[in-house]
Amino acid sequence: MKADMEHWAGRLAALSAESKVPGASLAFYCDGQTYECATGVLNTATGAPVRTDSLFQIGSVTKVWTATQLMLLAERGLITLDTPVVDVLPGFRVGDAEATATISLRHLLTHTSGIDGDLFLDTGRGDDCLAHYVEACAGLEQTFPAGDSHSYCNAGFVIAGRVIEQLTGKVWDQALREQICAPLGLAHTWTLPEDVLRFGAAMGHDDHGGTAPAWGLPRSVGPAGLICSTAADVVSFGRAHLTPGALLADPAMLRKPQVDLPNPYAGGQQWGIGWSLDEWDGHEVASHTGDTIGQHAALWVLPGSGTVVAVLINGGRSVEFQHRLISELLYELHDLRVPEPLGPPAEPVEVDVDAYTGVYERAGSRIHVTSRAGRLRMRTEPTGILVGLARPRSLELAAVDATTFVGRADGDSIGDAVVFEIRPDGPSYLHYGGRATPKTG
Structure with missing residues (x-):
């Protein structure tokens, strides 16, 4: 053809x-x-x-x-x-x-x-x-x-x-x-x-x-x-x-x-x-x-x-x-x-989000996760040489299941998927943008 x-x-x-x-x-x-x-x-x-x-x-x-x-x-x-x-x-x-x-x-x-x-x-x-x-x-x-x-x-x-x-x-x-x-x-x-x-x-x-x-x-x-x-x-x-x-x-x-x-x-x-x-x-x-x-x-x-x-x-x-x-x-x-792309579910999913709040950090990025009224909010901030080249982003996260969330920044028509991982015998991670970012605070 x-x-x-x-x-x-x-x-x-x-x-x-x-x-x-x-x-x-x-x-x-x-x-x-x-x-x-x-x-x-x-x-x-x-x-x-x-x-x-x-x-x-x-x-x-x-x-x-x-x-x-x-x-x-x-x-x-x-x-x-x-x-x-x-x-x-x-x-x-x-x-x-x-x-x-x-x-x-x-x-x-x-x-x-x-x-x-x-x-x-x-x-x-x-x-x-x-x-x-x-x-x-x-x-x-x-x-x-x-x-x-x-x-x-x-x-x-x-x-x-x-x-x-x-x-x-x-x-x-x-x-x-x-x-x-x-x-x-x-x-x-x-x-x-x-x-x-x-x-x-x-x-x-x-x-x-x-x-x-x-x-x-x-x-x-x-x-x-x-x-x-x-x-x-x-x-x-x-x-x-x-x-x-x-x-x-x-x-x-x-x-x-x-x-x-x-x-x-x-x-x-x-x-x-x-x-x-x-x-x-x-x-x-x-x-x-x-x-x-x-x-x-x-x-x-x-x-x-x-x-x-x-x-x-x-x-x-x-x-x-x-x-x-x-x-x-x-x-x-x-x-x-x-x-x-992954989107929010038709019916809200109730998740205990307190364990996911905190600061996650790796080279080039610092991520703040906060909660309000049972909903998570995530803000990413570039650090180091990426300051001025990459832009901060804020996402209101909707739960898809117990560890998976999706959020959409202002002006974006497609959301970003975020997966949290809590290891009982080790650090917690936020998986976003292909990176595993460890919880530091």
Whole structure:
């Protein structure tokens, strides 16, 4: 079935306008053909139009590329997933000595290392920036013992990037080009600003359409989220994960479940190697999303149908936009119904919420949970380098069951799921945004 791109260009424009998205680029592969369309502007201050060859920041979708790089090295026999990081990086340290000795590459790629890992540290623009970043990880504490749970960890992927540098003898950016970009012919995928500026590049925007306070994140967090690309290049990368030999001999290995997620309502039920894993209407779905400063990206791969979809935007209500777009597109292509996001129950659920109140804290975020008249309220505050780049959020939480709640911030049409975990013999956690945040007060 040939896709009607006049229709999808119109829908992309309409959905962007409804979700206050300044500019968007969509590409998808279906039935042997790649389709592309774009809408809006790259920068509201200049009015430069988005084209299908414009570059956007894909944020944490980068992590799937970094995971793929390590798997390529594993296929060459240089490492295994269970190789301890210290075996490759003898100087690697975190705050806990047992974790230092225990953390493996599998822990890094599945977000099960337990490292309190939202360390957005600028260690300079030099080729040694990842080495200096890993040195700074010596001060990071453990959220939980390695392998004990799942908590999204940016630092873990920077450490993985440094492992790639050590094994290849090249800086991560160059290794990326040689391992992935060159073999797949990705001419519009870059990491450094001096390369990106040769193309039309998107600027991030705040909730009101104004330009973001900065263009991008420091080079030192590159392996966790610094790729800039076109939607079509991202689709080509996704397709390689459905084709044995395109990059990896067995790309399906990355889609094998490694850990069940403690909050299965925020993007997937399980995590593989680099991929978030879910099932929609009987279809296996591997995906990843990414956020940088005012930009958002999403990549979905459906192995059963061979369909791959990527969408890149530079502001607006990203969760609402991506859900509406992928829901319409997959229903049209495959009669597939994407599950609706978790919402409050039709009838109120009575829960004793007092045990959940308090302060929860991790690197980059402090969360206050209070109660009033039996209802929970949650306020998140960015800390450290994220102050001024991320915004505080307040959510009124409605109980879904005894430990699961959902809340919607002002202006959002889709709620956020929050799961509380109280361990009788250990700390309590708040699972939100993919992170496990321990209770500290």
